[in-house]
Amino acid sequence: MASASTRHNIIEIADDLFYRGGFEATSFADIAVKAGISRGNFYYYFKTKDEILDAVIDRRLQRTRAMLDGWEAQAPKPRERIVAFIELLIANRAPIMAHGCPVGTLCAELAKLDHVHQERAAEIFGLFAHWLEKQFRVLGADEAAREWALHVLAWSQGVASLATAFKDEEFIRREVADITGWLDGRIASLSN
Amino acid sequence: MASASTRHNIIEIADDLFYRGGFEATSFADIAVKAGISRGNFYYYFKTKDEILDAVIDRRLQRTRAMLDGWEAQAPKPRERIVAFIELLIANRAPIMAHGCPVGTLCAELAKLDHVHQERAAEIFGLFAHWLEKQFRVLGADEAAREWALHVLAWSQGVASLATAFKDEEFIRREVADITGWLDGRIASLSN
């Protein structure tokens, strides 16, 4: 297999395993086996575990940007874009109930490990926050845009957190409806 | 040192280390060193890592019950009791920004490890949920009590999650004010 695609393959598998089992609990051997390469070959691409974490965070940043861009392209109205974000909770309900939110759980784990890449992982949250803020600005919420963006983000994080603990799909749907209701209330308040 | 107090001491230290560094990342050696005993002696009290996790979860359940009972004893009005819960985010802001919410992060980690004690850890959330529900019932919210309880719990979890990622104290204070505002809005809606 060519160098670039093997490297890409490793990152893809590491991303998945880090999400499902956690960063620390995932070993090089786990990744190598799933990637179909030897541990020795693995080290040709990544010298340390931190290096692969770095690459995984890069990938997640890239994919998050692509997803946010996609929502902007698909939905012309900010409200529908924000709803697309909120409904991610429903679309990903099965993995969320099993493994939590990929961003929140990575940030939490890296915080406990006091890991150097802590801030880089938090940047993924930063992308969402900034994007949501932008949508609220387009809606006309100048001063409150940042606050509302963080509020939606926090709320969805809380739903993911409890959904992981209780494995309750109905709870997710109810909260998603509530967040959407809150959003429409905010939008309505802007036209007054 | 007597048996009971050594055992208690181990649990106390394990609880703290599990919170600050995570369950998996904390080794027996870490606990033994901090407890001032040898690893060999450690095994006299706990045969496996799961056994000590079990004891730590027990301790957390007990302490959570005691805290909830304390709030009920100190505040006669349900509103003030719920506010006491919400303001836990402010009281514990420093450790939350450094290590997250003890309950949420433990549940998330155990979910990733697919650990047998996953449900037992979630029981701690259950205690909070049940207690909050009870307070809302006293306020007269019969049908909505459960939903509101889970809502407050989820919201506070989300705040803890983002606070850990962004290390933003102002954000915590703002959200706590928002949750309290939401609470008063719900209470006001009950008298109509």
Place this chain on the structure above:
DNA sequence: GTCTATACGAAGATAGAC
């Protein structure tokens, strides 16, 4: 109940052959 010594395996990481 507490200790030291030690077995055993897993995980990160390296060396060097092909």
Place this chain on the structure above:
DNA sequence: GTCTATCTTCGTATAGAC
């Protein structure tokens, strides 16, 4: 670029002396 072999450290866990 990919492999096998190996080193080293660390973590769980046990045995047995005191």
